[in-house]
Amino acid sequence: SQQGEEDPQALSIQEGENATMNCSYKTSINNLQWYRQNSGRGLVHLILIRSNEREKHSGRLRVTLDTSKKSSSLLITASRAADTASYFCATDTQGGSEKLVFGKGTKLTVNP
Amino acid sequence: KAGVTQTPRYLIKTRGQQVTLSCSPISGHRSVSWYQQTPGQGLQFLFEYFSETQRNKGNFPGRFSGRQFSNSRSEMNVSTLELGDSALYLCASSFVPRTNEKLFFGSGTQLSVL
Numbered sequence: 119s120q121q122g123e124e125d126p127q128a129l130s131i132q133e134g135e136n137a138t139m140n141c142s143y144k145t146s147i148n149n150l151q152w153y154r155q156n157s158g159r160g161l162v163h164l165i166l167i168r169s170n171e172r173e174k175h176s177g178r179l180r181v182t183l184d185t186s187k188k189s190s191s192l193l194i195t196a197s198r199a200a201d202t203a204s205y206f207c208a209t210d211t212q213g214g215s216e217k218l219v220f221g222k223g224t225k226l227t228v229n230p
Numbered sequence: 231k232a233g234v235t236q237t238p239r240y241l242i243k244t245r246g247q248q249v250t251l252s253c254s255p256i257s258g259h260r261s262v263s264w265y266q267q268t269p270g271q272g273l274q275f276l277f278e279y280f281s282e283t284q285r286n287k288g289n290f291p292g293r294f295s296g297r298q299f300s301n302s303r304s305e306m307n308v309s310t311l312e313l314g315d316s317a318l319y320l321c322a323s324s325f326v327p328r329t330n331e332k333l334f335f336g337s338g339t340q341l342s343v344l
Contacts, residue, residue: 149330160234160320160335161273168330206273210329217263217286218329222272 122150122207122221130227137194139224141207142187150183151208151218152192161206164192199230232257234323236336244344248309251339255302255323262304263333264296267318276319279304280327308341316343 122143131137141150149168153161167174167183167190174181180193194201204225208218235254243249255262264276275288279298296306302323308315318340322333 151332153333153335158318158338158340160337161322161333162335163332166330166332208333216327216329217275217278218333219275220265220273 122209122219124205124207124221124224126224127222128225128227130229131197133197133199133228133230135197135228137197137201137226137228139192139205139226141190141192141209141221143190143207143209144188145211146185146188147209147211149210150190152179152181152190153206153208153220155204155206155223157203164205194226197226197228199228202226202228234321234334234336236319236321236339238339239337240340240342242342242344243311245311245313247311248307249311249341250305250307251319251321251341253304253306253321253323253336255304255321256334259323259325259334260302261324261327261331262298262302263322263324263327264304264306265320265322266290267320267338268316273320276306278327285327311343313343315341317341 204223263278278286324331
């Protein structure tokens with residue numbers, strides 16, 4: 119069963135624009151992670167944010183977490199064609215088993 | 231340092247057959263998780279192994295099984311294949327099974343059941 123759900127399902131933008139993807143989840147979490155997947159390949163870890171953190175940055179990536187709204191957002195600034203991929207959030211469950219549950223992902227297309 | 235290696239990369243089977251997929255984690259990683267990815271259901275957690283013990287299991291029928299060896303390599307087996315088992319099967323490893331550990335994924339095994 120999905121804990122996190124990404125929105126939108128698909129996003130198409132032009133190179134140089136910013137891309138924002140959102141993740142909503144149902145139950146309280148300890149950690150939330152974002153991953154990227156190029157077509158038909160494995161996932162690559164992007165960033166981890168803990169429940170007591172509100173914002174984290176990594177290069178052109180900015181992740182925010184709002185535990186009161188049970189949501190997170192991933193912002194990619196100055197997007198490039200190479201950012202074209204699917205992006206997934208993964209959450210655990212506070213007090214639950216130690217496993218990550220992934221959402222269905224946002225498919226991002228960056229047009230050159 | 232070599233990444234997570236999954237073999238085979240592609241597999242075609244017919245209904246009723248069984249299949250075994252292999253995963254070699256990054257050296258030093260002792261936790262291995264398996265996921266099934268389909269367009270309709272997304273990434274579904276199958277199971278997780280740590281030190282040769284299954285620690286977590288997802289909501290899959292008993293036809294799906296796995297094991298982990300003393301060198302941390304893992305295999306998963308699907309018996310009596312059904313058409314709906316067609317999917318990308320992904321393996322991920324980490325040092326320990328904690329959700330504040332990032333997962334390193336292999337490229338997956340694309341299974342087609344005809």
